[in-house]
Amino acid sequence: MLLDNTAQDALARAISEQETRTDAELVTVLARQADDYRYVTVMWAALLSLLVPAVLLFLPVWLTPFEALLLQWGVLLGLAVLFRVKPIQFRLVPRRLQQARAAGLARQAFLQQGLHRTKGATGVLIFVSEAEHYVEILADQGIAQHVPDSEWQSMVDAFIADLKRGDVAKGFQECVAACGDKLAAHVPATEQKNELPNHLVIL
Incomplete structure (x- = not known):
């Protein structure tokens, strides 16, 4: 198991805490591998x-x-x-193919987890595919109009570095905290809601 129950519980609490600061809905998804190739x-x-x-x-x-x-x-x-x-x-396996398969799975997860159905289109997905060392942050339109994709890149790069060291839990915690800071600054909380589950989704 990449994250034990204790780490998963800590991550869920971190997401709950960050969501009190922003109207965004954070969802974390971890895939062991995007394809069997x-x-x-x-x-x-x-x-x-x-x-x-x-x-x-x-x-x-x-x-x-x-x-x-x-x-x-x-x-x-x-x-x-x-x-x-x-x-x-x-x-x-060519790196380009690994990236393409992981990116496709990220978009599939975005839809499967219902991030496109949130009030105000405020879903934000933190997607990780462990085998490919792939991390992507996908934001729905309500967030993307305030936070351009380029602003997520430093968080993605930091997470990938943790992923390569095998520290997935640290990567998630720091990424959630950084996302929370960014979202609180651009999309601060106007109401308390929790439309999507806060627990880590493992594919």
Whole structure:
């Protein structure tokens, strides 16, 4: 578990506290991984297995066509399994693809958690995908008209640094606090409401 129950409870309390200062509705979502990328690892395994016949030409062995085919299939299956090991897998998956999958999941989470249905369009999502070291803050229109996307970047960068160190709890706490300060300055509380759950959503 990336965050134990104690850390999750502390995060929920932090969100509740910050929401007393602003009309914004904060939601935190944590995904372990945005995609399994199986198709990428299988593609790499297939491409490398195609090299088996060429390699055999330079080896002092003689295989029948059937034996060579079996060897090729064995290499394909073996590499497909090997490439599922996380450190290896993420070296094979292009960074751009990782970013795209995580960004897509963030937008899906924004809709699934109902941030687009808040009164005044004041939903703010703090989305994290741990495996991709991806962090994004998505704000609905009611917030975006007061706080441009560029103002979230320093918070995102700080969170990513914590994420790479494996300190997800610290990253969430500091990001929620920084978001609260920013939102309180631009969208201060005019009423007490709590439209969306404050607990961490884990995908």
